[in-house]
Amino acid sequence: MTNNTQSLNSDIAAMAEKEFEGVYGRYRITSTDELEVQRYRLALLLCGVAFTAGLGQWLMIGPTWAWLWLLPMSIGLGLALNWIHIYLRPLHQALKLLWALGCLGAVVMAWSVGTDTMLSTVTAEPAWIWAIGPLFAALTGVGFKEFFCFGRPEAIGLTLLIPIALLGHLSGLMSGSIVMGLLGSAALLLLVLALRKFGMDAAADVGDKSVFAYLSNPQANEAL
Template sequence: MTRDAMRAFLDPVAVAGSAGLGASLQLIHIYLAPLKRALQVLWAVGTAGLLYIILTKDAPAAVFVYEHPAWLWAVGPLFAALTGVAFKEGLCYNKWEAAGLFGALPLTFGGHLLRLFPENVEHGLLASCIVLLSIFAGRKYTQAFKDDIGDKSIFEFQEMPVEEQQALLGQD
């Protein structure tokens, strides 16, 4: 496959990835509604930036943003939303690959924006993000559905009157 043929796949893959993250953010179980909405807003802003670049620039969005790091501000919210999902999954399920993504994504994209690293280090960070994201996505398919939903009992407990909470705890 030629380099030009591979470049032709970049935008469809980016749109598919954004759509997948959007679907995940609709289905994800985050009990704090404002946090879930914040991640969804970040996704929407980043997706709008991605689509703008795709529709107005001559190069594929990934290439354009790589060559013009300031445009990370347009697509960065998309990766902030992904970082938020990684944080949630790492915290809730103790997944090492999610914890790795939580660090690697901001380091990779922030490092590129600020031009902190030489090109070979950036490529290594990007490769680590790809590997971690692949493991993260693959392991979601092996996670039991009941484990993915979680336990809402603490929130039900917090909604009870103090007297009921104390009675349940044996602190009459």
């Protein structure tokens, strides 16, 4: 009886899976895939909320305690990169590496100048951008992936505004108000991007799994 029940549950689960025709064959969107997509979207939302709230607190109250928002922002981005579906593994690993370097840079900076003065130090000494910049570079990579896959205008805005703001501050070519304006716009765009993703079919975020299977085949990689 137990075996029959397990077999029936397996059949029901298989029927619930959505099947698609990919470039290199048919593939299924499993419940695990859908769960990963939901986790990715929640993590991206956490990152967007923290980014927006941190900049908002910085502008309204000051930078002293705004650094605390870096913690949920970094956690959210790290989890998003864990669950994001990017089939080019070198690119996926590069974004994870940038995230790790940015987190390490933030820890080094906090230890060197103190947490309370982290953000004010970045404002006064732009060279510290090199320490935390990789974290935002990883976020820019997520924005690029979202634009490349879905063509969302908020994604391209996010992809462009963050590097422009950081490079503008690093080079001294932009005033602090312009830099904050660009970062604030990028944070709001990230929030819009994250919220809009909840209305999408999970299959869109998963993408063509047949491509992943093809690229994971050593013989296929040699052919490439």
